[in-house]
Amino acid sequence: MKKIACFLGLVLIFSMLLSACGGGGGDATIKVGVVAELTGDIPAVGASCKNAAEMAVQQINDAGGLDVGGKKYKVELFIEDNAGKADQSASAAQKLITQQNVVAIIGPNASRYAIPASEIAESSKVVLISPWSTNPKTTLNANTNESKRYVFRAAFIDPFQGRVVAKFALDNLKAKKAAVLYDVASEYNKGIAEFFKSTYEENGGTIVAFETYTTGDKDFSAQLTKIKDAGPEVIFLPNYYSEVPLQIQQAHRLGIDVPFLGSDSWGSTELITLCGADCEGYYFSTHYAADAATPVATKFIDAYKVKYGSTPDDVAALTFDSFGLLWQALQTAGKVDREAVRDALAKIPKYEGVTGNMSFTEGSGDPIKSAVILQVKGDKFVWFANANP
Amino acid sequence: MTYLFQQVLNALQLGSIYALIALGYTMVYGILTMINFAHGDLFMLGAFFCFLAATFLHLPFIPTLLIAMIGVAIVGVLIERFAYKPLRQAPRVSAIITALGVGIFLENFTLVFAPYPQSVPTLIKNTTWVIGGVSISSLQLIIIALSIVLMILLDFIVRKTMVGMAMRAISWDKAIVPLMGIPLDLVISATFALGTSLGGAAGVMYALAFPVIDPYMGVLIGWKAFIAAVVGGIGNIRGAMIGGFILGGVEILVAAFLPSTYRDFVAFTLLLVLLIFRPYGILGKPRPQKV
Numbered sequence A: 001m002k003k004i005a006c007f008l009g010l011v012l013i014f015s016m017l018l019s020a021c022g023g024g025g026g027d028a029t030i031k032v033g034v035v036a037e038l039t040g041d042i043p044a045v046g047a048s049c050k051n052a053a054e055m056a057v058q059q060i061n062d063a064g065g066l067d068v069g070g071k072k073y074k075v076e077l078f079i080e081d082n083a084g085k086a087d088q089s090a091s092a093a094q095k096l097i098t099q100q101n102v103v104a105i106i107g108p109n110a111s112r113y114a115i116p117a118s119e120i121a122e123s124s125k126v127v128l129i130s131p132w133s134t135n136p137k138t139t140l141n142a143n144t145n146e147s148k149r150y151v152f153r154a155a156f157i158d159p160f161q162g163r164v165v166a167k168f169a170l171d172n173l174k175a176k177k178a179a180v181l182y183d184v185a186s187e188y189n190k191g192i193a194e195f196f197k198s199t200y201e202e203n204g205g206t207i208v209a210f211e212t213y214t215t216g217d218k219d220f221s222a223q224l225t226k227i228k229d230a231g232p233e234v235i236f237l238p239n240y241y242s243e244v245p246l247q248i249q250q251a252h253r254l255g256i257d258v259p260f261l262g263s264d265s266w267g268s269t270e271l272i273t274l275c276g277a278d279c280e281g282y283y284f285s286t287h288y289a290a291d292a293a294t295p296v297a298t299k300f301i302d303a304y305k306v307k308y309g310s311t312p313d314d315v316a317a318l319t320f321d322s323f324g325l326l327w328q329a330l331q332t333a334g335k336v337d338r339e340a341v342r343d344a345l346a347k348i349p350k351y352e353g354v355t356g357n358m359s360f361t362e363g364s365g366d367p368i369k370s371a372v373i374l375q376v377k378g379d380k381f382v383w384f385a386n387a388n389p
Numbered sequence B: 001m002t003y004l005f006q007q008v009l010n011a012l013q014l015g016s017i018y019a020l021i022a023l024g025y026t027m028v029y030g031i032l033t034m035i036n037f038a039h040g041d042l043f044m045l046g047a048f049f050c051f052l053a054a055t056f057l058h059l060p061f062i063p064t065l066l067i068a069m070i071g072v073a074i075v076g077v078l079i080e081r082f083a084y085k086p087l088r089q090a091p092r093v094s095a096i097i098t099a100l101g102v103g104i105f106l107e108n109f110t111l112v113f114a115p116y117p118q119s120v121p122t123l124i125k126n127t128t129w130v131i132g133g134v135s136i137s138s139l140q141l142i143i144i145a146l147s148i149v150l151m152i153l154l155d156f157i158v159r160k161t162m163v164g165m166a167m168r169a170i171s172w173d174k175a176i177v178p179l180m181g182i183p184l185d186l187v188i189s190a191t192f193a194l195g196t197s198l199g200g201a202a203g204v205m206y207a208l209a210f211p212v213i214d215p216y217m218g219v220l221i222g223w224k225a226f227i228a229a230v231v232g233g234i235g236n237i238r239g240a241m242i243g244g245f246i247l248g249g250v251e252i253l254v255a256a257f258l259p260s261t262y263r264d265f266v267a268f269t270l271l272l273v274l275l276i277f278r279p280y281g282i283l284g285k286p287r288p289q290k291v
Helices: A002-021 A043-062 A086-100 A111-124 A158-171 A187-202 A221-230 A244-253 A270-279 A295-308 A314-333 A338-346 B002-032 B039-056 B061-087 B092-113 B138-160 B162-172 B184-209 B217-232 B237-257 B260-277
Strands: A029-036 A066-068 A071-081 A104-106 A127-130 A151-153 A177-183 A206-213 A234-237 A260-262 A283-286 A351-353 A356-358 A371-377 A380-387 B128-131 B134-137
Touching: A029 A043, A029 A086, A029 A314, A043 A071, A043 A295, A043 A314, A066 A314, A071 A086, A086 A104, A086 A111, A104 A314, A111 A127, A111 A151, A111 A187, A127 A314, A127 A338, A158 A187, A158 A234, A158 A260, A158 A283, A158 A371, A158 A380, A177 A187, A177 A221, A187 A206, A206 A221, A206 B260, A221 A244, A221 B002, A221 B237, A221 B260, A234 A244, A244 A260, A244 A270, A270 A371, A283 A380, A295 A314, A314 A338, A314 A351, B002 B039, B002 B134, B002 B138, B002 B162, B002 B184, B002 B217, B002 B237, B039 B061, B039 B092, B039 B184, B039 B217, B061 B092, B061 B184, B092 B217, B134 B138, B138 B162, B138 B184, B138 B237, B162 B184, B184 B217, B217 B237, B217 B260, B237 B260
Parallel strands: A029 A071, A029 A104, A104 A127, A127 A151, A177 A206, A177 A234, A234 A260, A260 A283
Antiparallel strands: A066 A071, A283 A371, A351 A356, A371 A380, B128 B134
8 A cells, every 4th residue: 555655656746747847838939959968978068068059049039039031039948968878869859859849959969979869850851950070970871871961060070170180290290100099989089080090191191000999998008008019109089088188197107208189079178177287288179269269259258258157168169050050041941940941051151150150062961161270288278270171 | 028018017907906896796696696786886986985085085095095995885785785685585686686776876876966077186196117118107006006905805804704704604505504693684784895895995996097987987897897706706706806807817918919999809708718618707616506
């Protein structure tokens, strides 16, 4: 009897919780969904994405709404956590599309989550813009190798980034021998490592060690000892900010003292917190430099600082740009309709964003834009060089 | 040659951490014939206790280690009392499922307080000596030495003390031994305290060697240590130590001489082959099934 009462009590509590979540939303609203990495292995990415998303929506709503086809629409935001898991990314996208009936989805950010979510968006014919995913597969159909119709991104892609870093190692650092250590279980890391390798070798460099590990590993001593033995002049670590500090610290402990290079996955201020002095002076490629900003970017950075008390990282900037692209597409389309938004987005001639100017051409979900190289200096990332497409 | 020596040193460091965690699995199995799948997460708690003591109390290494070991032991004993004890007469599967549940609870409990990976402050000033081309860090030596000291201490407790004798007696026959006046619950609690405190110590050393910690860090390590315990012969304390070093050695040496992508694949294939020839593990003995 006690058990039944207990069970009924639980049912009652849950039903109350559920009913509290329902309701809301009039006619003149645009529903936008966000899938972000709020928990899991890269929560700083999810937090930045959520902050920028809330700020982008708040700015529109504070101004009375978005003007689409002569009518003002308020924006309603639905944020889903993917818990840092591929399957939950797909189910979160599914939930936003079928239950919340959103017009478009922003996120997920990491390629390994953006790819499964993009499959759902593509088959449901809903626009998905991934702010931070740089792996080519996100916007490409795996079977036909053609561009997905409904999937876009605000970031540049890995072949471009791999080329930028490889050229930087050869031209600026004058390093002819490089080693790579990357996570073989993650699409982003694997893709960029391979693009780096091919460009580096085409331009006269030698890859002396090409070592791997799997997500969750913390001991890299075997691979690093092997790399040390191969004697590289530079080491490329296209890995996430939570793993890079361990790799560099262990390398230093083994007596490796060559410079390290990274990719845009380094670009969280968490890197500096976790790495301390060990990362000082190393370089990575990324989307924008907070210290060499355009007027559009300065405005965003100031507003973000006022609201959240910290400098926005690249994820925040790209999320903000993803929303900017969506607003522009909605206004061009002139109506709140999934198909019309898709058509407008696919041929945006010019969008002036926080991370620079970008444009889209029909037949590709990837923007045409440039990259920057940053250097870790003290507790900041400092602009070092520009790289154009 | 220096390359091989360096890799052997790496293997000893990894192996000693695996061995410490494997001991927790093996002790609980030895006495209750259940697999405490929450053990990997208790190891994670050890790392977080270390983080809390070092960051907020600014304690040096030894007190931090003691706090982490005692803290994890208390949590371990509480888990046994509230989650496993009521299921002692239930089918084994129920207890194992409960252990998995406790593990997920601990991960998500920690996640609420620490959603970000945390950085553990340096407790031991690290110096690296280069001897004949081999880099030896003081941290590495401390980890290996401390693990061996803890293992010898445990071996002594189990073989030479009254508590140890009671543990071995209970693992022999759980029904008769309490009739001889041995307090069953107390001995089981002591076993949990000892086993989990070693997991906690491993957590501290892991946090020092790899100072970025997160709530999920115990999952993969927990599985690997469990495999180490099985390879050594689950239920056998010396077997767990040997199993830990074997697993660490195989993992590092495979990565050292083959492409590192093959590491887990080759390492675990070798262990499977070993189990085909010695199904009870290296030091395990077949237990006659009582009808």
